[in-house]
Amino acid sequence: MEPLERVSYLTALLGAHSRNRFAALLCPLGITPQHFAALRWISLNDGSTQQEVADLMEVRRNLMVGLVDDLEAAGLVIRGRHPADRRAHALHLTASGRRVLAEGDAAADALDDEMLAPLDPCQRAAFHDALRAMAAAAGLSPGVFPENR
């Protein structure tokens, strides 16, 4: 096997490319992949606390503070009162937050098209199936866009 042609190497190379391209596509929206992940989790679970979103994203809760600071300053998220726990914030998306989340989703779809462009429809389906099988076998629970781990 040519060392620079290995599946593991090419996967790492293409994965880094995907991460970098996604970050570049989000840049005009004023957010990073981490912000995008936070928006997604808050959208899927409105009213979550910072601790809960941090658990879902698998980051420390102190990192969540700055992340929510950014999103709140950008008007994408609001820290509301938690109905049952006065220590916690209940996080909600604003209308802008929902719009930016949708635009981020569109950017991700565009990136999929861009990356799959050299493959024909049959190859695309096979590649996608293989990815799912390999990710499942590796025990990768899709929690957050991998900045690094």
Next chain:
Amino acid sequence: MEPLERVSYLTALLGAHSRNRFAALLCPLGITPQHFAALRWISLNDGSTQQEVADLMEVRRNLMVGLVDDLEAAGLVIRGRHPADRRAHALHLTASGRRVLAEGDAAADALDDEMLAPLDPCQRAAFHDALRAMAAAAGLSPGVFPENR
């Protein structure tokens, strides 16, 4: 498209997994993927200067200093006299360096097998072909194992 099932997302996830697994497999050898890449380039071009290897790895030459310091301290590389330029070091692998490089290659092969385990031979070939096509279309010249970029 389910957001967490996207090709771009799964590729990034699996790519990060590959990078982390490779780093873990190299750990017993006492080197990182960066050290491994340096060993490889020196092996492919014996007598190279630090600047030349830095260019191949697409890192700054000052970062190369610490990398070669590590490899030299581990007895894997020696800084020899450059035949034509007294400013430069001519880098050579030691016998240990060649052995560690071979062991790193074996680790990478093992990682390939591990990652491809859930696929049948036909799927493996198709996945490999797709990876090459996508990497080529993305303009990814395989230079170094992507720590980050």
Next chain:
DNA sequence: TATTGTTATACTCTATAACTATA
């Protein structure tokens, strides 16, 4: 006593800029 959010601090990795000795 445990937990949420926060802040302060430290650590890792890398980028920028200088310095030296040669070319």
Next chain:
DNA sequence: TATAGTTATAGAGTATAACAATA
């Protein structure tokens, strides 16, 4: 003057530990 190697410094990014308010 330009370049190879080196060193020093600073900047991200994240981890660790402590703190106040509340449970």
